[in-house]
Amino acid sequence: MPVFTAAVGSVTGLSFLSQLFTGDAFSTHSSISTLINPSKFSKSCLKSPIKRSSFYPPKVSVSGGAKAEESEQVTTGAVEDSPDAIRQARRSADWKAARAYIESGSIYEGRIEGFNGGGLLVRFYSLVGFLPFPQLSPSRSCREPHKSIQEIAKGLIGSLISMKVIQADEENRKLIFSEKEALWSKFSKQINVGDLFEARVGSVEDYGAFVHLRFPDGFYHLTGLVHVSEVSWDLVQDVRDFLNEGDEVRVKIIKIDREKSRITLSIKQLEEDPLLETLDKVIPQDGSVGPDSLGTSNSYNIEPLPGLETIFEELLREDGITDVRISRQGFEKRVVSQDLQLWLSNAPAVDKQFTLLARAGRQVQEIQLTTSLDQEGIKKALQRVLERVP
Structure with a gap:
């Protein structure tokens, strides 16, 4: 039976999900056995390996000389005459695999195949998913603050990134990944309410500032929010009067919502309330x-x-x-x-x-x-x- 291949080519967006598959070998960065059994591809990072092959229809074996030959001819003809059915079966199995990753919370090692204005394009077997720039690890921009997000994205093409599948909508062809969620699974176990961190200010909004926490290894793995009410004991009418992107600050963790992957931080609580006076x-x-x-x-x-x-x-x-x-x-x-x-x-x-x-x-x-x-x-x-x- 011939083996069908996915032509990678240039990728310009999520429209690649509907691209046709032709040829005689999978043109991905791993072998056929890896693609059929993804547990070999990501066994070291999966909590419970997910086998994509388990989603495909079982093969039908036919015994007997003439009948076996006839069956082989019919089967071969069906493959050659119905490439759409084969492609659809493969894509359907891969969507099921993506949903299985969400249900299990497993980490996926995804290869970056390109990027566009909003994020990175990630290979997921026969599918291509999307990793929005805001879902990248904060360390990527903190390590190279002089680089634009597009320059950082260009440097990631071809690399493998640990990520989580956070959305798998087959009907609307939305396959979304998050590197931040993968980091949360690992590093949120190392933080507690009351912990103090050296940090760097990321984006500043009217309601507060998102701040990246620097861990002992020197990398910024998690991000929390300093609400406007926790910026200073002074009256804060505009957060930007106190904090700007790139500022180095010291923060205190005052709340952790592990279910929603949220950290609430405070700057002002590092100082005693000036009105706590007698x-x-x-x-x-x-x-x-x-x-x-x-x-x-x-x-x-x-x-x-x-x-x-x-x-x-x-x-x-x-x-x-x-x-x-x-x-x-x-x-x-x-x-x-x-x-x-x-x-x-x-x-x-x-x-x-x-x-x-x-x-x-x-x-x-x-x-x-x-x-x-x-x-x-x-x-x-x-x-x-x-x-x-x-």
């Missing part, structure tokens, strides 16, 4: 500012800073706030600002009491706010009060 932090009790640096007199003996009394009155009109009083005051070495500054400490509440700090000149006053509101509710109440107070 009077003791603002004015350390080390004796460096004199014996009167901290005062613990009865709150009724402490004269409120100019403007505070009006704010207290307005706060008591807010639903959920039952008491506002000055608990302590201190004196700084220097005048920070003559204007009244008021902020809510992020220190946790104790017995439904939150801490406010007020500063003007050298004086700092610590205020205890008794309320049933949570921290966000207090912030909104303060905002309404400050809008009412001239």
Whole structure:
């Protein structure tokens, strides 16, 4: 029986999936036995080798001289007269093999045969699939940041890449691969919440920045997201004011979604919340500012800073706030600002009491706010009060 071949030729896109197969040998980079039994091709990287040959119809054997000869003639004639059926059977088997890779989560060693404007073209037996550029390992661009993605793609032609099949849609002829998913299978086991990484900023979006994690081997294997809320303790109106592509940063892993292959990172949590303050932090009790640096007199003996009394009155009109009083005051070495500054400490509440700090000149006053509101509710109440107070 003659052996049919796949003519590789030049590849310009996914339309290659419907190309005709003619000739007398498979023109791929491996032998026929490898193509018929892909477990030989990728045995070292598959969790459970997938045999493409198991998807083909079984051969029919016929015994007896004349009958055997007749059967051979009929079979040969069928092959020669129905190349479309043979091609379709081969492609159908390969689509089934692709779906089997998805179901098993196995790694496929794919050879790169070309590229286009959106990604790499990957040989999958008689099919050609697609590996989008965003699904490449981040190390490829981090190692050669001076090269364009097209230059990197050109250098990968002919090489074998470990990847996962992430979509196999035979009806719409979509066979999609991901190198990132293959790396996730290997390297996600090495990370935990709380781990710190040196990293490089990839793309920057309005909602945050995608950051590539550098592992001890020096390569960037995984990518996580630093949400805009985790960029800085300062108000971040535009992520690009703080981060740009190529920046070297240090990040902390704060969440791992192993089911969705997602990592949430934080930059700001490497520093203590600057609003996690009490009077003791603002004015350390080390004796460096004199014996009167901290005062613990009865709150009724402490004269409120100019403007505070009006704010207290307005706060008591807010639903959920039952008491506002000055608990302590201190004196700084220097005048920070003559204007009244008021902020809510992020220190946790104790017995439904939150801490406010007020500063003007050298004086700092610590205020205890008794309320049933949570921290966000207090912030909104303060905002309404400050809008009412001239």
